[in-house]
Amino acid sequence: MRDTAAELLNHIAEDMDARQSELERSSKSRGDSPLNAPSLVGDAQSHAQGRLAESFSLNEMVSEYRALRASVMRRWREAGVADPVTALEEAVRFNEAIDQALTESIAWFTAERDRSRELLSGVIAHDLRTPLGAIAMSAQFLVRSEALRDAETRAAGRIVSSAGIMAKMVSDLLDFAQVRMGGHLSISPARMSLSELCTDAVTELRAFHPERSIELDIKDTIDGHWDRDRVRQMISNLVENAVGHGAAEAPVKVSAVRSGAHVQLAVHNFGEPIPPVHQSSIFSPLTRLSKDGERSRRPNGIGLGLFIVMEIAEAHGGSVSVISDREAGTTFTVSLPVA
Incomplete structure (x- = not known):
């Protein structure tokens, strides 16, 4: 020195x-x-x-x-x-x-x-x-x-x-x-139909995971201003996460509903719950949990999926949250402003 x-x-x-x-x-x-x-x-x-x-x-x-x-x-x-x-x-x-x-x-x-x-x-x-x-x-x-x-x-x-x-x-x-x-993630918002995008994305994911049941529940036409490619990426990441960590015999459910000035997009699966100690850090980059809910020593991936979901939501002025327990299952909910 x-x-x-x-x-x-x-x-x-x-x-x-x-x-x-x-x-x-x-x-x-x-x-x-x-x-x-x-x-x-x-x-x-x-x-x-x-x-x-x-x-x-x-x-x-x-x-x-x-x-x-x-x-x-x-x-x-x-x-x-x-x-x-x-x-x-x-x-x-x-x-x-x-x-x-x-x-x-x-x-x-x-x-x-x-x-x-x-x-x-x-x-x-x-x-x-x-x-x-x-x-x-x-x-x-x-x-x-x-x-x-x-x-x-x-x-x-x-x-x-x-x-x-x-x-x-x-x-x-x-x-x-x-x-x-x-x-920040670049986005190009334009008027689009979320129901149509979810239908297309889920159809593609079903073809990629023919052994899994992926259900879609959108009863209304939901229009808004979002980046189509980014929202599709967000849906794909959430479903891939649910397929990877959810119980193989239980369906993955994708739903969306209009709530005032926001739309609530949710992806649900049953399986091992995310421990409360990890729920606050699950969106951090390079973080991945194994199927038993613990941090994986040898992850099958790079642990960026949920981080990208959070960044896409925030780039649109929205947010993402998770609720997880053994009885009700795990639900990731993205709240996006319509405008």
């Missing part, structure tokens, strides 16, 4: 000399006053930036602060400050400043590292679309060919199905990267 320690220690000394009330120090110790020492914060962020550029791990960067703290405290002990109260007080002030610098370094380092990873995911997902499209088109051509035997046609069909699953994963990764890079 020799390249940045001198400037950092000078600014720590300035911070120790600055008058701070007990309330200000208490706020600082909780991390509630990040702007109380801008020079110190700037040093910490610059240090993190340099270490990230040099491919340091987070543990390696933190170990520098540990070494710096230990070195100063040993020298402080050897200095033999006459007044014990003063020695203790200034040791506390020093550690408060070091903790603030360490916290700011970690925050900057992890944020930039995560941003780089998400950017990489987005780039990879974008570049995968072209070869994946070629695979899907070639497999579809083979399926339609009359020259293949039954076994070969079935193999080509499995390629088409797998390519479709991969295409959905790629699409979710692109949406995830867009949101995490500070943007």
